[in-house]
Amino acid sequence: MKDGIHPNYRDVCFVDLSNGFQFVTRSCAPTKEKITLEDGRELPLFKLETTSETHPFYTGQQKSVDNLGGRVEKFRNKFKVGIKR
Template sequence: MKEGIHPNYRDVCFVDLSNGFKFVTRSCANTKEMIDMEDGRKLPLFKLDTSSESHPFYTGTQKSVDSMGGRVEKFRNRFGRTTAK
């Protein structure tokens, strides 16, 4: 392989800032901070706003647009199909 043309591919610790969830994977992400892991390794640290542990889609707290209904659907549910006398 040629020297100097490949990115720095290494183990990186990703931390979810919303709940403190950590996971280690290989990445080329540029980092400026380091973290000491429980196993004694010192890894580059990449901070995330959300991960699969905190994102509403993956945690099951996301509301579906289909089940919420729109303005027309709300009107029909409220005033729909009254019987004529």
């Protein structure tokens, strides 16, 4: 393999900024900060706005558009939108 053409693939600690959830995985994500974990390892730190711990889809808090008071049916009836049979 040629030197200098491959990305820096290493262990990276990802942190969810909304609740502090941390997980370590291998990544090429560019980082400027480092974090020291409880086990003493110092890893690059990548901050995230949301993860599976806080995203509404994964936490079960997401609401379906079809269940919001019949809005979809009202729209379809008003504009006669739908599947033609």
